[in-house]
C-alpha cells in the first residue's frame with residue numbers, strides 16, 4: 302500500500318474536525334488512510350489488524366478487487382438515473398436477494414442505510430396493518446434492540462436514554478425483555494402491525510435472542526395478522542455463518558432489513574418482504590432518490606458473488622468457531638475475561654468489570670482494532686475472509702491487552718489500598 306502518511310496529520314484532522322463538524326462522534330485518536338484485506342494503515346504508517354470491519358461492514362476486507370472493479374466499471378458506465386426508470390443492477394440485486402433468502406416471492410425496496418431500511422419496514426408494516434384495521438399501527442420491539450437513529454427507527458430502539466433528548470417520538474412502540482417469550486406473547490394484540498427482532502442484538506452488546514422468543518414472536522404475529530420483521534442489518538449477508546441470521550433459527554420472518562455489509566462499505570440499505578407483506582406497498586407509498594443506485598447495487602452484486610464463489614458463509618461459521626475457541630482460552634487465562642457470546646463472526650468477550658474501553662484502548666495501541674460494544678463487552682466482527690493465522694494474531698494481541706489492563710487495575714488497587722493504609726496510620 303503506498304499512501305501519504307505524516308506524524309502531524311492526526312492532530313491537524315482533529316483541529317479541523319472540531320471547527321467544521323458537528324460533534325456527534327466520540328472518535329478514538331487514530332486516522333486510517335488505507336486498508337487492504339484485514340489490515341488498516343493509519344496516518345503515521347502504522348499497520349493494524351482489523352477485527353471490527355467498520356462496524357460489521359467490510360465483510361470482504363478492505364479494497365477487495367471484485368468490489369473495486371465493479372464500482373469502477375459501473376461508475377464509468379452509469380452512476381444515476383433516478384427511480385423513474387429501470388436500471389439493470391437494481392433488478393439483478395433484487396433477484397440475488399430472493400435467491401440467497403430462499404424467497405422466490407420476496408420483493409425488495411432499496412435505500413441507503415440501516416435506519417432507512419427500518420423506516421421503510423415501519424411504513425410497510427403500517428400499510429399491511431391498516432389494510433386490516435385503521436388502528437393496527439403499533440409495534441412490539443425488544444429491550445436492547447438497535448434499529449437506527451431516524452425518528453421511527455430510534456423509537457424502535459430499546460434504549461430509553463437514546464429517546465429522551467428527542468421526545469416526543471410517539472407512543473406506538475412497546476418494548477419487552479429480549480429473553481422473555483411470555484412477555485412477547487402478552488405484548489402483541491390486535492393493534493400490533495409488526496414485531497421487530499434481531500437474531501443477535503449487535504449494538505445491544507452482541508446478545509443472542511433466544512429461539513423461544515423468536516418462536517413466540519412468530520406465533521404472536523400469526524395470531525393477530527402482524528408482520529415479523531427481522532433486522533439483519535448487522536447479522537445478515539453471511540456474518541453469522543448463514544446468509545441471514547434467521548436461517549439459523551427455524552423462525553421465518555415476513556420482512557428482513559439489510560444494510561452494512563451488503564455492499565462492503567458503499568452506502569446501501571434494503572428490505573425484502575415475502576408473502577402478503579410483499580403486496581402491502583403501492584406506487585407512491587415510499588421512495589428514495591439514491592436508493593438502489595447502480596454503483597451501490599453493482600458493489601452489492603460483487604459482494605454476493607464473492608461470498609458465494611469463495612464459500613465465505615461456511616468460512617464465517619468455521620472461523621467463528623475458531624474465534625470462540627480463542628475467547629474461551631482468554632477466559633481460562635484472565636480473571637478479567639469471564640464470558641463469550643455471539644454467533645459466527647459476531648462475537649463478544651465479556652469482562653467482569655466495565656473495563657472494555659480500556660481493553661480496546663490497549664488493543665489499539667498494540668495494533669488490533671476491536672470495540673467496546675458495552676462497558677463490559679469487547680466486540681469482534683472481522684471480515685468473513687479472515688485467516689486462521691489472523692485469528693491467532695488477534696489472540697496474542699488481545700491477551701496482551703487484557704494483561705496490561707489487569708496489571709494497571711491491580712496497580713491502581715494497590716495504590717488505593719496504600720492510600721487507605723497511609724490514611725489509617727496518619
Ligand SMILES: Cc1ncc(COP(=O)(O)O)c(C=O)c1O
Nearest residue numbers: 414415416447448449503534535
Ligand atoms: C441491527 C441494526 N439496525 C440498524 C442499524 C442502523 O444502521 P445505519 O447506521 O446504517 O443507519 C444498525 C447500526 O448499527 C444495526 O446494527
